[in-house]
Amino acid sequence: MAIAIKGIEKRFADAPVLRGIDLTIADGELVALLGASGSGKTTLLRILAGLEWPQAGSVTVDGRDWLALEAQRRRVGFVFQHYALFQHMSVRDNVAFGLTVRPRASRPPKGEIRARVEALLDLVEIGHLANRFPAQLSGGQRQRVALARALAIEPKVLLLDEPFGALDARIRKDLRRWLRELHDRLGMTTIFVTHDQDEAFELADRVVIMSDGxxxxxxxxxxxxxHPASPFVARFLGGVNELPAELAAGRLVVPGADAGAVTPPAGTDGTATLFVRPHEIDLVADSRAPAxxxxxxxxxxxxxxxxxxxxLATPVEVELPREAARLRNLRRGDAVxxxxxxxxxxxxxxxxxPPAAPSPERHRILEAAL
Known part of the structure; x- marks a missing residue:
């Protein structure tokens, strides 16, 4: 299902939470909403689910006005961070719940519900746990139950709110790969919220970075x-050095460093800042160097x-592969x-x-450095 979000604004009391959100999501796309707490990503997800309503803007799905529909009519599968499973129900009954509580006119026959539940449990690879209760499952198993329950209603859109946030690092990594494979098999439009950059970059077709609504x-x-669009994005991704620079006559000058391999912007002079990651810097022993x-x-x-x-008030972080570092044989206190x-x-x-076209000379410098 293709989703078009236009001009969405949301306030709680006098506090703005979403400030004019415009976003288009293609049919079958897996999109991550990435941001720190308070950035508005979960509120946007809840608006898509029909759990919150905006003060302004529109949401259309395949051309249909979703804000005119109640949550239960949107056919959205929602997976929460903390599972929200019914503790007194077995795994099988948890997955079947969304089907068994439908109005009689739209409720599938019992045999069809049973078959659909069994197929979903096999799909998420927990068929052998059908008769257990949530308290008897690991965190990763509970999250698979929650996902199967969301899929049981055959949703048009799957929404996941920090789906792996309560799990340890190893299980999160395994489930990320599994979820990506499942998404590719089902081809369902999926949107998930996360504050974990690695999770967003590994899972998503497209990442949406949010801040302050x-x-x-x-x-x-x-x-x-x-190509981060702003200093905020470059900083948010983490692990970046900010170096003062000057642009003059097509040259990028970084005091105390050799910036010959960096392609300078075209036709711009003046003060600038170069954002460079630790692994994008090489070190060369040089007794005359100031560093x-x-x-x-x-x-x-x-x-x-x-x-x-x-x-610079803070040191520059540089990261070299172990073998390259051994060849340079550098020590604390060395001039570099x-x-x-x-x-x-x-x-x-x-x-x-925007950078200018790189010159053959800069290609030569970069190849020599690498």
Missing amino acids: RIEQAGTPDEIYD RIRNMLTSGPSIRYDVDLPG RLRLLRGRVFSAHGAPL
Whole structure:
């Protein structure tokens, strides 16, 4: 089902929660609403489910006005973070619940309900647990029951609110992969809320980053990671260094660092900020360089360096693969030159600056660094 959200505004008392949300979701797409607590993502999900109503805006699904429909008429499957299972019911009865409480005129026959429940339990790979009660299940098993119950009503849209938030890291990772495979098999339009960047980027076709009731950026995981639309998005993704820079005559100058491999914006001069991630920096021993290694930390397959650069209050974080770090044989206190391999340039006002076409010379510098 294709969803069109236009101009959605929502306030609780005098506090604005959603400030004009515009978003289109394609039929069969899996979209993640990603943001910190209070960004408005769960409120938007509840509006789609019919559990909240906006003060302004519209929601249409396949051209039909969803705000004119009560929740039960929208045929939405909703999966909550904390499962919301009926503790006194077996797994089988929990999954069947949405079908058994339908009005008699639309309620399937008992045999059909039984067959649908069995098929769903097999689909989510918990058929052997049909007679158990929620208290006898692990967290991951309970979440599968909740998902099967949401699917039992044959929803037009599947909505998931922090579906793996209550689970430990290993189980979350396993269930993420399983849910992506299930989505691909069913082809259902799915929207899920999360504050976990890894979860959003691994699962979603498209990620919508929200902050303070607004959409900061929407795009594929690669688009958002490679081309953050604002300093907020670059910071939200985490693990980024902010380096003061100057743009002059087609050159990007970062004091104390070699920015020759970074393609500068076209036709723009003035003060800027270069956002560069730790793994996008190389270190070269150079006794004449102003930077010094303050600290080193081994982190599995990589080595992280904290590098003091004159003029910066906080050290620059650099991450090298373990083998590359061994070849450089750097130690605490060593003088080093920072070679910036790539980055994203924003103006002093926070506007993203589009890069110029990279020159053959910059290609040569980048290839040599890599």
